[in-house]
Amino acid sequence: MKDSKTDSTTWRTATRLVRGGTRRSPHCETSEALYMTSGYVYGSAEEAESSFVTDGTRFVYSRFANPTVEMFQDRLAMLEGAAECRATASGMAAVYAALASQVKAGSRIVASRALFGSCHYIVGDLLPRFGVDHAFVDGTDLAQWREALSRPADVVFIESPSNPTLEVIDIAEVAKLAHAAGARLVVDNVFATPLLQRPLTLGADVVVYSTTKHIDGQGRSLGGAVLSNDRGFVDEVLGPFLRHTGPTLSAFNAWLLLKGLETMELRVERQCANARRVAEFLAARKGVRRVLYPGLPSHPQHALAMRQMGSGGSIVAFEAGRGRDDAFRLLNGLRLIDISNNLGDAKSLITHPATTTHQRLGDEERGRMGIGPALLRLSVGLEDANDLIDDLERALAAAGLPD
Numbered sequence: 001m002k003d004s005k006t007d008s009t010t011w012r013t014a015t016r017l018v019r020g021g022t023r024r025s026p027h028c029e030t031s032e033a034l035y036m037t038s039g040y041v042y043g044s045a046e047e048a049e050s051s052f053v054t055d056g057t058r059f060v061y062s063r064f065a066n067p068t069v070e071m072f073q074d075r076l077a078m079l080e081g082a083a084e085c086r087a088t089a090s091g092m093a094a095v096y097a098a099l100a101s102q103v104k105a106g107s108r109i110v111a112s113r114a115l116f117g118s119c120h121y122i123v124g125d126l127l128p129r130f131g132v133d134h135a136f137v138d139g140t141d142l143a144q145w146r147e148a149l150s151r152p153a154d155v156v157f158i159e160s161p162s163n164p165t166l167e168v169i170d171i172a173e174v175a176k177l178a179h180a181a182g183a184r185l186v187v188d189n190v191f192a193t194p195l196l197q198r199p200l201t202l203g204a205d206v207v208v209y210s211t212t213k214h215i216d217g218q219g220r221s222l223g224g225a226v227l228s229n230d231r232g233f234v235d236e237v238l239g240p241f242l243r244h245t246g247p248t249l250s251a252f253n254a255w256l257l258l259k260g261l262e263t264m265e266l267r268v269e270r271q272c273a274n275a276r277r278v279a280e281f282l283a284a285r286k287g288v289r290r291v292l293y294p295g296l297p298s299h300p301q302h303a304l305a306m307r308q309m310g311s312g313g314s315i316v317a318f319e320a321g322r323g324r325d326d327a328f329r330l331l332n333g334l335r336l337i338d339i340s341n342n343l344g345d346a347k348s349l350i351t352h353p354a355t356t357t358h359q360r361l362g363d364e365e366r367g368r369m370g371i372g373p374a375l376l377r378l379s380v381g382l383e384d385a386n387d388l389i390d391d392l393e394r395a396l397a398a399a400g401l402p403d
């Protein structure tokens with residue numbers, strides 16, 4: 001039973017976030033029901049038999065489908081403007097399923113080099129073990145994309161803005177090149193969120209999220225999602241992969257994520273406004289050598305970011321001083337902003353990528369990705385921007401970095 005008093009297809013974003021996908025049980029609850037059940041019962045042997053013959057007509061097992069998880073999938077699909085959404089237990093489960101489900105030995109993946117550490121591992125280390133060929137390119141350089149996609153490929157994978165250097169990739173151009181090479185374009189849209197960027201409308205075939213980030217947004221749960229308008233891909237490629245390998249989102253986390261979506265627009269708007277204030281403050285400090293924020297005119301792809309996202313987002317990267325010691329002194333001087341490698345949280349969180357999220361890569365690959373020893377990544381939260389700026393000011397002073 002869906003909310004059927006109004007025509008949900010005409011709802012605007014805020015309404016979709018609060019009401020999309022709601023199915024009320026016969027108890028008529030206001031808040032979405034949490035169905036903590038692994039299985040479902042049948043009234044007869046015949047009903048059980050027919051449920052397995054006509055798959056998808058009712059719930060049979062929560063590894064395949066669960067009512068709370070379906071409400072979350074429907075709400076997120078509605079927000080993204082996607083025909084299909086499949087939720088997963090984490091963002092990495094979503095990335096892995098989106099990629100691994102569509103390749104086999106001999107397939108070829110072309111990816112932007114500036115990827116989240118675990119995404120880099122899947123493309124560069126794990127899938128090659130199964131005979132999947134790969135090439136990494138500088139995602140901001142269309143000439144490198146043209147060259148890499150002058151040969152056939154099966155999948156193109158990008159992250160924009162990228163983690164942690166906030167590179168912005170021209171999704172529409174890469175989509176054209178990917179399609180000409182016979183590949184599907186998969187976009188990790190975590191940093192932009194579905195509120196700032198809709199890759200499917202720019203030509204992407206598949207969008208993946210770590211819902212752990214802004215969608216939960218309150219640091220409570222892990223989750224992921226894969227979205228697409230390509231029903232053949234979801235039903236015949238991704239669907240069986242998820243069903244039989246089992247990276248299922250728990251009903252409890254789906255319920256948290258439904259609640260997260262209700263407030264996401266308000267949170268992301270405030271986080272982006274705060275991030276802009278923080279970026280402007282940092283850019284004016286002499287002790288800060290470089291600020292990477294797509295919303296500042298100094299960002300190399302500022303014009304593209306404004307066209308593609310309309311906002312600089314909620315994450316700011318910057319280089320404090322010259323090296324790791326300066327960066328560590330700054331981190332240790334903070335009293336409000338927490339040192340944590342998560343992001344998209346209500347609380348502002350800061351991390352030193354070279355020694356945490358991107359430690360595994362080694363100096364050379366980090367150098368190629370622009371992750372220097374002084375680089376810090378700050379995920380801006382919902383605190384008062386003045387308190388965040390005060391905290392950074394105090395920590396810069398404590399680190400002996402001049403204003």
Ligand SMILES: *Cc1c(COP(=O)(O)O)cnc(C)c1O
Pocket residue numbers: 090091092093095116119159163188190191209210211212213222223224
């Ligand atoms: C966090 C993150 C992931 C992984 O998500 P998990 O929920 O931690 O598994 C993938 N891509 C990007 C860009 C991320 O920030």
